[in-house]
Amino acid sequence: MSEPQLSVVVPVFNERDNVAPLVGEIVAALRGQVDFEIVYVDDNSKDDTLAVLESLKLTHPELRVLHHVQQSGQSTAVRNGIKAARAPWIATLDGDGQNDPADIPKMLAARATAPTQVKLFAGWRVNRQDSGSKRWASKWANAIRARMLRDDTPDTGCGIKLFERAAFLDLPYFDHMHRFLPALMQRAGWKTISVPVNHRHRTAGVSKYNNLNRALVGIRDLRGVAWLIARSRRTDVQER
Template identity: 80%
Template sequence: MTATPALSVVVPVFNEQDNVAPLVGEVVAALRGNPLLGADGFEIVYVDDHSRDATLATLQGLKAQVPELRVIHHVEQSGQSTAIRNGVKAARGAWIATLDGDGQNDPADIPKLLAQRAQADATVKLFAGWRVNRQDSGSKRWASKWANAIRSRMLRDDTPDTGCGIKLFERAAFLELPHFNHMHRYLPALMQRAGFATVSVPVNHRHRTAGVSKYNNLNRALVGIADLRGVAWLIRRGKVTAVEELP
């Protein structure tokens, strides 16, 4: 791995001790030697959100085996959006791939997103995963369907699945976005507000095999109402102006 890798894979985790090693292994298998990354390769930036189990110790142990692995630790629990942002800020790659730490996203889809980027216009700064075959419970799928429908109607972001954890985006573009708790659920709308284009890419989705979900339908719904109103306000108040430097 070079000092400036072609890609940084950012993975936020909280109490995922049994999912860490398998997921790191899958990321390495998907990306090590991948021609889409060239000689610069990749790094993996795990952000431990002050886990209370052996997640941090497991990550520390893996660093000796996986030279691409870096570990960031929150000294207090701060939430998924903050973990993602801190991972992106610490990342050295110009492009970022994100994965949920529960193993439901498939790292083998990262090369698919990279291939889409290679074919896309330079104005596209976000390639968002689209879980076409959800492996969650029926109640979670139902709740997600309605949440996506309401979000799409309010924000008009033309994105079928904004909650999918696997995404590929330009680091610099991401760091221009307004930061707030749960902002990771609204990346397509926020990128479009900033004047960038986004593309949804069908990806695999898997059952959780270890650990427990950190969210339920009720807490998602309660925070989602306020978040939607806030993002809609940001979109209404946003303005993108082209600039040019005179000779």
């Protein structure tokens, strides 16, 4: 099998009813457009998500399945999927089906016309389909983050992103880092672009987070990322 050009990484925890529809949508969006693989990372689900994924491998040759032997969180699942990926570019999706895989070709098109210094294309949910309280909390968090980090990104919480694998693996790793990718990429010297994308209602399962949990964790992480940016040093290197 030839090496894929794109790896679609999807972290999941207790999403058994969302797995099959989302895999089907990814295949429909990308098959015939680009050589790709799908890397699902099951974060030790307590339902039969893993069994559903393993059964889908029989009919979807692009699908690979990784399994955490203990629950480790979304950032770790994303990173482990990226480490296992075989393609030089990564697309990520949340496993709840709210991201639309049909937006991945749009992001690939944006990459085709962007300067090589752009290493991250971040989804921007211009028409959020979450509850009013969740949208308000996200708006508040984005405003604080933008003021502190100056990352010029309207929506860092969107799960659909396209980025270079090598650039991601060069970033400092910490839990919840996936929420700060634009700022971390910019800290590393790369440019980022926000791409308007579709957003959908969750049709099955339940959210794994609440607004209070997001806020408490986010404040601590935000201070840490601000410290990383303040302490960063970059210089061009020449081999002589």
